[in-house]
Amino acid sequence: MAEGLRCELLGPLRASRGGVEVPLGPPRQRAVLAVLLLQDGRPMTFEALVDAVWGERPPAQVRNLVQKYVSGLRRALAPETAAGTVRLGWTGSGYRLEGAGIDDMTERAALLREAVTARDAGQLRRAGELAARAEALWRGEFAEGLTGPYLAAERRRWAEKRLTVLEARMEAQIELGRYHECLHELMRQVTAHPLRERLAWLLMLALYRSGRPADALLAFEEARRRIAEETGADPGPALRALHERILRQDPGLLPESALAS
Structure with a gap:
């Protein structure tokens, strides 16, 4: 470079x-x-x-x-x-x-590799911090304001990547017990991306762990309605499985600290 x-x-x-x-x-x-x-x-x-x-x-x-x-x-x-x-x-x-590269994309990839390593080592706080740093590199849409079919396709692909990083950060926050800190952002993202089931899954889990099981079930029903209206299909297996576990109040959904108390 x-x-x-x-x-x-x-x-x-x-x-x-x-x-x-x-x-x-x-x-x-x-x-x-x-x-x-x-x-x-x-x-x-x-x-x-x-x-x-x-x-x-x-x-x-x-x-x-x-x-x-x-x-x-x-x-x-x-x-x-x-x-x-x-x-x-x-x-x-x-x-x-x-002799030229795309520095912010290179830095993002390096941060995410570190985040995965930290997550696999059980270092959830560090994984969340690294994911947040990767997310902070975004200044707007990918190649914002530039037109052309190639860049339009790349913009869609990188919008997906951006959401994946946000989901990783949200998951780390939930596992660290910061449920309330995640709720507003997850609700906003679910509204912006109503068919993205991973976001709905994270919102349901955060609500349940925040002591709001009824709201978690309502979030599932809203997700199911949106998916049916837009695609004519049912939610995927991961979302349905979480719904069933919430219905039976599966102790495995609670963090270890809650189970020990």
């Missing part, structure tokens, strides 16, 4: 050098950079780049536009020392961006 150059995509595309923001030009030029950054140094043919940024109906002058945007990005990114040069240009296989 080029020394001093930092690129971020967990929110609006941003590049900075030594703490100073690098001007990246108009939205389409920024979209070209985002797509090339996501190739992780792999070359991308002209046709694939056009499809990624413009889709099936590119403008008639698209070749000139691509060349203009690549030149603009090269001028913005190239002023580096020889030891850390960013190279953007045409190879025999297509356009290739070398």
